[in-house]
Every structure is written in C-alpha cells, then in structure tokens.
Amino acid sequence: MTLEHTLEDWGYGPERKQQFDDLNQDGWMPARVVRAAGREFHIRTTEGEWLAEPSGALWRDATEGGARPAVGDWVAVEPRPGNDRARIHLVLPRRSKISRRAPGHDVVEQVIAANLDTVLIVSALDHDFNLRRIERYLAVVWNGGATPVLLLNKADVCDEADQRQLEVEAIAPGVPVHRTSAKHGDGMELLEPYLLPAKTVAVVGSSGVGKSTLINRLLGEAKFKTGEIREFDSKGRHTTTHRELVRLPGGALFIDTPGMRELAPWADEDALNDVFTEVAELAATCKFNDCTHAHEPGCAVRSGIESGELDAARVESYQKLQKELSHLAKDERTKRAEGKKFGRFYKHVIKTHPKGRKR
Ligand SMILES: Nc1nc2c(ncn2[C@@H]2O[C@H](COP(=O)(O)OP(=O)(O)OP(=O)(O)O)[C@@H](O)[C@H]2O)c(=O)[nH]1
Ligand SMILES: [Mg+2]
Ligand SMILES: [Zn+2]
Numbered sequence: 385m386t387l388e389h390t391l392e393d394w395g396y397g398p399e400r401k402q403q404f405d406d407l408n409q410d411g412w413m414p415a416r417v418v419r420a421a422g423r424e425f426h427i428r429t430t431e432g433e434w435l436a437e438p439s440g441a442l443w444r445d446a447t448e449g450g451a452r453p454a455v456g457d458w459v460a461v462e463p464r465p466g467n468d469r470a471r472i473h474l475v476l477p478r479r480s481k482i483s484r485r486a487p488g489h490d491v492v493e494q495v496i497a498a499n500l501d502t503v504l505i506v507s508a509l510d511h512d513f514n515l516r517r518i519e520r521y522l523a524v525v526w527n528g529g530a531t532p533v534l535l536l537n538k539a540d541v542c543d544e545a546d547q548r549q550l551e552v553e554a555i556a557p558g559v560p561v562h563r564t565s566a567k568h569g570d571g572m573e574l575l576e577p578y579l580l581p582a583k584t585v586a587v588v589g590s591s592g593v594g595k596s597t598l599i600n601r602l603l604g605e606a607k608f609k610t611g612e613i614r615e616f617d618s619k620g621r622h623t624t625t626h627r628e629l630v631r632l633p634g635g636a637l638f639i640d641t642p643g644m645r646e647l648a649p650w651a652d653e654d655a656l657n658d659v660f661t662e663v664a665e666l667a668a669t670c671k672f673n674d675c676t677h678a679h680e681p682g683c684a685v686r687s688g689i690e691s692g693e694l695d696a697a698r699v700e701s702y703q704k705l706q707k708e709l710s711h712l713a714k715d716e717r718t719k720r721a722e723g724k725k726f727g728r729f730y731k732h733v734i735k736t737h738p739k740g741r742k743r
Contacts, residue, residue, distance in 0.1 A: 391416070394428045395499065395582050395637055400458055403476045412460045412473065417498075420455040421626035427461060427470060436461055436470040450483055450493035450650075451475055455627040455639055456584060457498045480529035482588060482641075483650035491712060493650050497586045497627060497639050500530040502578040506589035506598065507535070507552075509542035509563075515555055516701045519659055520647050521588060522556060523705060526658040527651035530586075533560045533578060537594040540565040555698065557661065566598040575602070581635030591643025599640050602632050608640055653709045660702040663694060677703070 390396075394416045404414040418433065419426035423443065427436045438453060453459055453475050461470035478498045486494035505521040507513055518534065525532040534552055539545050545563055552561050564571035578585050579602070587595040596608035607630070629639045657664040663685065667675065671682025677699065688694035 389631070391428070391430055393582055393631070393635065394418075395584055396458070400476065403458070404460060407460055407474070409460065409473075412462050413470075414476075415459055415461045415470065416629070417453050417455050417457045417459060418629040419626060420453065420628075425453055425472065427459065427472070429461070429470070432468070434461075434468045434470050436472050438472045442472060442474065450481070450495040452495070454481070454495040454498045455629050455641075456500060456586070457495075482524055482528045482530065482586065484524065484644065485648035485650050485712065487648075496588070496641055497629075499584055500528075500586045500639070501580075501583040502533055502585045503528075503530045504533050504535050504575075504578070504585060504587045504598075506537050506587055506593045506595050508538040508590075508593040509536050509545055509548055510538050512590060512593070513542075513548060515551060516697075517590065517647070518552060519555060519698075519701050520649050520705065522559070522659045523651045523655045523709075524647065524649045525588075527649075527655035532556075533562065535575075535587075535589075535598075536561065536563045537566050537598065539563040539570065540568055556659075564598070566594045566601050569601055572601060579632060579634055579636035579638075582637065584629070584637040584639065586639035586641060588641050589643060593643065595643070596640055599630070599638055602638065603630065604633060649705065649709065650712060651709055653706060656702060656705060656709070659705075660698060663688075663699055663702045666694060 391414065396414065396416070400414065404412075413429055415427040415429040415434070415436070417425050417436075418428050423437060425436045425438070427434050436459075443452065453472055457478065458476040459472045460474045460476065461472050463470050475498075478495075480500050481498045482496045482500065482503060483493050484496060486492040503525045505518060505525065507518055513536075522532055534556060536545070536549060536552065542548060549561055549563060562571060562574040564574065566572075587598060589595055594610075596610045599608050600606050600610065608628075627639065627641050629637055632638050666684045666688045667677065669684040670677065670680065671684075672680050675683055675685070677683050677685040685694065685699060689696045689699060
C-alpha cells in the first residue's frame with residue numbers, strides 16, 4: 385500500500401511533535417504502537433507498519449512506573465538495517481492511560497493502553513452483569529485521565545434491560561450509558577459521537593462481553609477473532625490475547641484489549657471520589673478523619689446507611705476498593721524518587737545514545 389495515511393491520521397498532533405522534537409535526536413522517528421504482544425510490537429511510522437522491539441535498556445530499566453511501551457503509545461524509534469524494522473528507545477509522555485496492577489507478587493503498574501480519548505467499558509446484560517465490576521473499571525478509567533462511557537452489550541438476551549440501565553446510571557452519575565447488541569448490530573449509531581477521526585477509543589471489559597464482536601461490527605469485517613462463551617455461567621474464554629489498535633472506516637482509532645480475569649485496579653485513592661461521590665462526600669463529614677466506618681462514634685457513613693441515604697452495597701464496594709488501592713499507595717517521597725528515576729533514565733538514553741547525539 386502507498387502512504388495512504390499520515391501520522392496525523394493516527395493521532396499525531398502539535399503537542400506530540402513538540403515532545404518528539406525536544407528529544408533532538410538525529411536518526412530517530414516518531415511512531416505509534418498499534419499492536420502489543422509480549423516483547424513484540426507493531427508500530428505505525430510515516431512509512432507504514434513496522435515491527436519493533438524495545439531497546440534492552442528500555443525493557444530492562446523501565447519497569448517502574450509502567451514505562452514499557454503499550455498499545456496506543458507514541459514512541460521514539462530508530463530504524464534498523466533491513467526492512468520495516470525498528471528499535472524503540474523511549475515512550476513519549478502519555479496523555480492518558482488505563483493501568484492495572486500487573487499479575488504477580490510485586491506491586492508493579494502495567495499499562496494496558498495509552499493516549500485514549502474515550503474508554504468504552506463494556507458489560508454484558510447476561511449472567512455476568514455486575515455493578516461492582518463496573519465501579520472498578522470506572523476507577524481505573526477516571527484515574528488514567530480518559531473519559532469513560534458505559535456500554536451494556538447483549539441487550540438482545542436481557543428482558544430487564546431498562547431496569548439494568550437504571551441501576552448502572554445510578555452508580556455512575558454523569559457517565560453516558562448505552563445499550564447495544566453488537567452481534568445483531570443494534571445501537572451502533574449510539575457510538576458515533578465517540579468515533580471521531582484520529583480520536584482514540586479503547587474497549588475494556590471482562591472476557592466474553594463482546595468487545596471483539598463490537599469492533600468487527602464497526603470495521604464491517606470479521607478481522608478480530610471472537611469466541612463462544614460457556615453457556616452455564618456466561619464466562620468468556622479469553623479469545624483475544626493481544627492488544628491492537630485499528631483504524632475504522634470513518635477514521636476513528638479503536639483499541640481492542642483482552643478481557644481481564646480479575647481487574648486489579650491501578651489508581652490513586654482519589655479516583656474513588658469520582659466513582660463513589662456520594663459515599664466520599666458523607667465520609668468527609670465523619671467525626672474522625674481516619675474513620676473506618678466500622679464502629680467509631682459520629683460516623684456519617686453508618687448513619688447514612690441506616691437512614692437509607694446510602695446504599696450499603698456501594699459502601700462495601702468503596703471500602704473494598706479503598707483497601708486494595710491502599711496497598712498501591714506509596715508516600716509522596718517514594719513516588720517522587722520513582723519519577724526522578726524515570727527522568728534520569730530518559731536523560732540517560734538521550735545522552736548515551738551515540739549516533740543520535742546532536743550538537
Ligand atoms: N447474544 C449476544 N451475543 C453476543 C453479543 N455480542 C457478542 N456476543 C457473543 O459473545 C461471545 C463473545 O464475544 P467476543 O467478542 O469474543 O468477546 P470479547 O469481549 O472480545 O472476549 P475476549 O476476547 O475473551 O476478552 C461470542 O460468541 C459473541 O458472538 C450480543 O450483542 N448479543
Ligand atoms: Mg476479544
Ligand atoms: Zn465513618
């Protein structure tokens with residue numbers, strides 16, 4: 385194919401260009417990660433789609449702070465001898481992201497997708513429907529700086545779709561909620577406001593909710609593999625195994641992600657205030673600053689539950705998430721030290737890169 389699209393069609397803009405120019409490296413070029421699977425990346429450059437591998441330094445040293453490349457990232461790459469290959473040296477600062485806590489013992493951030501305008505949080509209106517899970521996803525999306533939209537898919541199999549939608553609207557004030565049936569193509573027009581040229585939209589949600597089916601519908605072709613789900617519990621089988629960004633016919637950029645078995649959210653506790661506004665507001669009026677809302681006198685949250693002002697299930701969900709996130713929370717000093725470490729790494733790469741050095 386010819387140079388059918390410019391980098392701008394993939395979301396490049398003046399701010400990005402400035403970031404890249406500031407690196408001031410001869411022989412480097414900007415590119416966007418369009419596919420991530422393990423250590424292998426596909427990137428979109430001005431010359432088409434290339435294969436790319438992170439430099440040893442980037443892979444080894446940039447484990448802190450989620451600095452490894454993710455789909456949607458803008459990266460600085462150096463073309464390699466041979467065709468259509470490059471080495472990724474740096475990830476440019478992200479405008480927004482979705483992160484989770486990486487599976488495993490260590491407390492490490494894993495970026496699932498980056499530089500998103502809108503994130504569609506997909507739930508299925510089948511046995512798997514779960515308000516508490518939606519809250520977790522909302523916390524992650526708000527925290528990462530993208531705008532969440534809630535999609536209730538598989539509307540065709542649900543007799544109580546109206547009721548479900550009301551329940552979801554109640555736990556997510558101000559967040560648009562749409563009902564779709566990706567399999568049959570119903571409700572696709574509701575997505576149009578988000579599908580704008582060169583804007584990036586990602587879909588997230590459990591395995592089997594219909595994320596890939598939705599993308600195929602929007603693409604107008606069965607590009608993404610979709611999977612059967614287990615009838616008895618509506619659980620998906622983790623059909624999608626990599627993260628990929630595609631360009632839709634109208635020019636919007638769309639990222640499919642694999643369903644996550646268990647979303648261990650990566651967020652500051654502050655993100656909870658956006659998700660559980662009514663709980664957080666009352667909690668702020670408890671007599672004690674560090675009230676656990678368990679047995680302390682003057683607890684506004686407990687009296688809120690008693691008076692029916694607060695939903696006990698919401699409070700429980702809030703507290704559960706708060707506990708999880710407190711394990712991630714680090715004091716400001718540690719965070720600053722990590723930030724510095726990343727900054728040093730950034731400078732180190734630029735200084736020590738002999739060929740790219742410019743005088
Ligand atoms: N009834 C109904 N089934 C749907 C709908 N959308 C998707 N499905 C079915 O749900 C199953 C799972 O769909 P996928 O698109 O593979 O789900 P996914 O979210 O991509 O799953 P992972 O890749 O595992 O994360 C497939 O059998 C789809 O045909 C829908 O709107 N209604
Ligand atoms: Mg899928
Ligand atoms: Zn309290």
